[in-house]
Amino acid sequence: MNEWELIARLTPGLATNASVVVAAGDDCAVLDLGLPGQFALFKTDAVVEGIHFASDAPPEKVGHKALARGLSDIAAMGGQPNSALVTLALPRPFDPARVERLYAGLNATAQRFNVALVGGETTTNPERMLLSVALLGTVEKERCVLRSGAQAGDALFVTGELGGSLSGRHLEFEPRIAEARWLTAHFAIHAMIDLSDGLAGDLRHLIHASKVGAELLASAIPVSRAAKLQARAESSAKTPLLAALTDGEDFELLFTVPPSVAVPLHDAWKKQFPQIRLNCIGKITAEPGLHLRDKQGVKPLTAHGYTHFAKS
């Protein structure tokens, strides 16, 4: 049983109450606490030494990543982060200097995104460090974007470049908060998700939630330089396209808009964020399933994004 099968078995029948707008299954939980005009967004994300970061990774970058992952989920809802709690499980003995450097990285990212670090706890995990961050955010009700809103015919966009993140970017990526806020302020975004499990895997989550299908255009998928270099350096590596489809930890935004919006959105983006690529990589289809169009035609896409359980 893998992570997804386990979650699928556990989530039905979980306790709920009148404040729940969206429970498990989107990038964040969405709650109506009675905030005028707004929903609360609630998210936790954990990183584990040896799984999500190497033991010799610079602690500042580990702290950054631990917070930035959850911020990326807030971005994917169109929201603004407010505050965070940090659970730090430390091996024994622990190195206080390592913890201080980790917190310095966490804190710098928190300040940059106006997130208050309002506490948390330290505890013991004897064999390895584990860092879990809980995030609280808000979003205007009419700007809250779910995974489930994609419609047949929608254009499918992705920010940035994909693949090869584990060679370095996964510790340094910038969550796309400002970009998502700009998108929801100016355009009717039908559905959005952040790319943590790889384009193929996360697009599957989006079309599953929206009860639609998708067709990707192979030549339009933006492949990162890191993925290309890896493919060249290692004969056993994935092709660059497969890396872009399945590597994971890109933390870019994948979203859908009505086809009439595609061109004006793309033009406005280039003016607003000239340094960040935005690519239309395919379309949403009424027919279920995920397909890839390349020179040979259209074929079902079987490459999965990795599951966290299989990664290490």
Add this chain to the structure above:
Amino acid sequence: MNEWELIARLTPGLATNASVVVAAGDDCAVLDLGLPGQFALFKTDAVVEGIHFASDAPPEKVGHKALARGLSDIAAMGGQPNSALVTLALPRPFDPARVERLYAGLNATAQRFNVALVGGETTTNPERMLLSVALLGTVEKERCVLRSGAQAGDALFVTGELGGSLSGRHLEFEPRIAEARWLTAHFAIHAMIDLSDGLAGDLRHLIHASKVGAELLASAIPVSRAAKLQARAESSAKTPLLAALTDGEDFELLFTVPPSVAVPLHDAWKKQFPQIRLNCIGKITAEPGLHLRDKQGVKPLTAHGYTHFAKS
């Protein structure tokens, strides 16, 4: 360096913003998100296999404890819990039946306290299970009780009985949500904390936050039957009084009220909660420090509550 010293070194200078009412240092973080008349309460709490529960502990009880610990912190602020996210880090291989039983315990407690389980994640922690619960709650602004409000002359009360919790109660305790809600609805509670580190340790937190001292009356401290049995069974065990002062994991409420309120509160409590003991165990003093009064007179109390780092 222990847990407290580390936290003291990390917390100054953490990122903050305009919504923060209370950051690190109380039972929960308190946030003003713009909810009319209310604050949001935000808390995380983690339990680790082999540290906070034994590997052979019934999984249902582990799930209960993981949620109930945070609920006890919400109670200590006078608040109502709203929703929770569950981070479950599983050893490899993991036993799906164990996880399902754990979730059954979590879910039953969530339903009893009207807490929505709105998601979370599973991840890998190869050597042992770790379970972290993030909680969101609310409290009317005028009923939010901090650790820092105790005043010289206040009467000091504790619910339930103390000590010996690790022999079983720590997996079964009921968070005192209803009791705290009743207290703040009817009386001016000056300060409150829940007992996780032991009466002596948590009272130190309370008087430190309030910049006061306290004098405990040894004969008034309610010692649990478990603590008495342990003292009798093991010659190396703590005395029952020392166990009640330092064992930890009692998850009872410790609070202070103006002295004029002490008798009417005690009388009303007995009618409202006849099955739960409430004891006046001492008073808040202007003189700093923690003292214990017994037949021999008044002496400084040096016994600390345990720190989590020293526990196992």
